[in-house]
Amino acid sequence: MTDNFSPSSQVSPELKDQELEFLNSIFDLARNNKPIALQSLLDQGIPVNLTNSHGDTLLILAAYHEHEEIVRILLKAGADPDRLNDRGQTALVCAVFRDNLTISQLLLDAGANASLGTQTPADVARFFDLPSMQELLAAAASTAE
Incomplete structure (x- = not known):
């Protein structure tokens, strides 16, 4: 996942290179697991749901790169676990793809919708034959009913 931010309708086109x-x-x-620096910027007002030119949020990148502490910080700061990137992926899909039980559970506990995405987390778990993820998602679905 690359992170080249580009001006969009949400950002003024007059942004300078710096x-x-x-x-x-x-x-x-978020990608390189720098929790102290990220927390400092969040405390200074950087939007917790900041999105790059691919639609990836800080939370999606942290989940994909398996940085549990960053995921915790972002969720505590109010990150939306259900934001979709440009490929229709959520942070939960990324955590499931990485077969990361801890981050997947954190996201589910934060209210992540396991039915979102062009491929749902369950689809990803089945496709990549990830039994622990299939079990976690089945348990989450049964408690949601």
Whole structure:
């Protein structure tokens, strides 16, 4: 997952290269497991659901790169676990794909919808034959009913 931030309708097209570089560096913090620096920026008002040019949120990147502490920080700060990236993937789909039980459970506990995405988390668990993920998602579905 790349993190090249580009101006969109949400960001002023007058952003300078230095500003774009700064925004891209925020995604690096989530990808490279820099919880203290990321927490500091969140405390200063960086949007918790900041999204890059691919639709990836900080939470999606942290889940994909299996950074549990970053996931916890972002969820505590109010990150939306159900945001979809441009490929229709959620943070939960990323955690399931990585077969990361802890992060998947954190996301489910935070209210992640296991039915979202172009491929749902259950679809991903079945396709990649991830029994622990299939079990977790089945248990989550049964408690949701």
